[in-house]
Amino acid sequence: MAEAERGRPGRAGRAATAAFLAALVVSGAGGLDAWPFTDWRLFAGLRRATETGWVATAADGRGVERAVPFSALPRHYAGALQLMQGFGRLDDDGRRELCDAWIQAVEEHHASAVAEIRLYRTTVETRSGNVIRRSLEHTCGRS
Amino acid sequence: MTALPAVGRAHDWLFPDAVDERARWVRLSLAALVGLRVALGPYRALAGQPEGLFRPLGIAQLFDRMPSATVVVALQAVGVVAAVVAVAARRREGVDRAAFVVAWVALLLLGSLRSSVGKILHNDVLLLLAAVPFLLARPRAVWPLRVALVTVSIAYFFAGATKLRSSGLAWVTTDNVRFLMYAASRSGRPEWPSIARYVADHAWMSKLSAFYILGVEVAFPAAVFWRWTRPLFAIAAVFLHVATWFTLGIDYWLWAAVAPLVLVGAWRLTPARR
Numbered sequence: 001m002a003e004a005e006r007g008r009p010g011r012a013g014r015a016a017t018a019a020f021l022a023a024l025v026v027s028g029a030g031g032l033d034a035w036p037f038t039d040w041r042l043f044a045g046l047r048r049a050t051e052t053g054w055v056a057t058a059a060d061g062r063g064v065e066r067a068v069p070f071s072a073l074p075r076h077y078a079g080a081l082q083l084m085q086g087f088g089r090l091d092d093d094g095r096r097e098l099c100d101a102w103i104q105a106v107e108e109h110h111a112s113a114v115a116e117i118r119l120y121r122t123t124v125e126t127r128s129g130n131v132i133r134r135s136l137e138h139t140c141g142r143s
Numbered sequence: 144m145t146a147l148p149a150v151g152r153a154h155d156w157l158f159p160d161a162v163d164e165r166a167r168w169v170r171l172s173l174a175a176l177v178g179l180r181v182a183l184g185p186y187r188a189l190a191g192q193p194e195g196l197f198r199p200l201g202i203a204q205l206f207d208r209m210p211s212a213t214v215v216v217a218l219q220a221v222g223v224v225a226a227v228v229a230v231a232a233r234r235r236e237g238v239d240r241a242a243f244v245v246a247w248v249a250l251l252l253l254g255s256l257r258s259s260v261g262k263i264l265h266n267d268v269l270l271l272l273a274a275v276p277f278l279l280a281r282p283r284a285v286w287p288l289r290v291a292l293v294t295v296s297i298a299y300f301f302a303g304a305t306k307l308r309s310s311g312l313a314w315v316t317t318d319n320v321r322f323l324m325y326a327a328s329r330s331g332r333p334e335w336p337s338i339a340r341y342v343a344d345h346a347w348m349s350k351l352s353a354f355y356i357l358g359v360e361v362a363f364p365a366a367v368f369w370r371w372t373r374p375l376f377a378i379a380a381v382f383l384h385v386a387t388w389f390t391l392g393i394d395y396w397l398w399a400a401v402a403p404l405v406l407v408g409a410w411r412l413t414p415a416r417r
Binding site: 007008009013014017020021024025028029030034035036038039040041042043044045046047048049051071074075076077078079080081082083086094096097098099100101104105126127129 | 154157158159160161162185188189191192193194195196198200201209251254255258260261262263265267268271272275276279280281283284285286290293294297298300301302304305306308309310313314317318319320321322323325326329330331343
């Protein structure tokens with residue numbers, strides 16, 4: 001009996017566990033976003049025949065562009081798509097910091113100078129990957 | 144009024160006066176997984192991130208920028224040593240618990256830093272959350288195993304529920320997964336992109352995959368109520384994550400380890416209906 005009694009947590013432990021489970025449910029329902037409590041958004045959005053997205057290019061002094069190779073850059077550039085999506089909501093300092101980081105990464109990767117970064121909103125045919133439409137949304141140069 | 148007896152039954156089921164050797168083994172295995180993840184996770188690659196890219200989430204908000212490689216490696220070293228102590232000192236209650244907490248905090252920090260690059264990542268989340276009830280419990284107590292079972296079930300259930308909330312049944316009935324596979328086959332992530340392409344080229348296979356994924360996720364809480372379903376959900380979860388790796392190239396091996404560990408560990412425990 002004494003052995004069995006040691007198995008049950010005290011009142012505080014039970015209250016903490018209940019709060020933990022409640023936080024899991026609330027975050028799952030979208031009411032709390034405090035990592036590691038999340039709403040478990042794993043491929044939740046609907047994919048369609050055409051998808052809108054973002055592409056970044058780096059232009060040199062003559063205006064010649066090439067795509068920013070995010071997938072070939074170090075892991076800390078992995079959130080590039082989300083950062084591009086939120087670029088328009090950043091203040092001037094935020095944009096400048098982000099732009100400087102991307103320019104530096106491209107210059108180091110390609111070993112050539114970059115004059116500006118251009119962010120395009122794209123519409124892509126999902127099956128082939130062909131870009132159907134693209135519109136220039138933002139440009140930024142080195143600060 | 145009618146809800147109160149149900150709450151009482153849930154309380155009694157979650158917190159039984161019981162100990163079981165299986166709970167100790169699940170706890171030790173989770174501690175070993177935390178150590179492995181801290182040692183082998185891709186955290187060192189985060190160091191050197193330019194300040195402008197840092198988007199801290201959760202506990203990473205304690206930092207004003209991504210920590211240096213020295214700090215990341217130090218965190219890994221502390222986490223690994225603590226996990227080894229948590230496993231090796233399993234007969235010294237108190238020492239093993241404290242060590243497990245230290246290893247868990249190291250993983251929490253490293254995982255939150257990894258999610259601070261602009262994209263929310265879930266790779267470490269299931270292990271972190273499933274381990275929570277074991278952190279302060281006595282080694283053989285049964286209740287953490289039951290809480291972990293509920294935690295894992297909630298995680299999978301909401302992964303499905305969020306799909307339904309965002310996309311409705313169209314997540315299954317349309318070509319959604321087919322297009323997901325086409326995109327994955329071009330993403331550069333899968334080792335063999337032809338597998339995703341093959342699934343995408345066969346519409347029935349894409350629809351079946353979608354039905355399977357959503358079905359497993361939404362039905363997962365059944366594992367809490369019917370004991371016989373636990374090994375089935377363990378197999379289903381492993382298959383889901385292995386298939387995800389082959390088709391999408393996304394590494395969820397930690398989920399593929401945690402889910403069966405908790406489900407098989409809880410297999411012989413009494414279901415929640417009693």
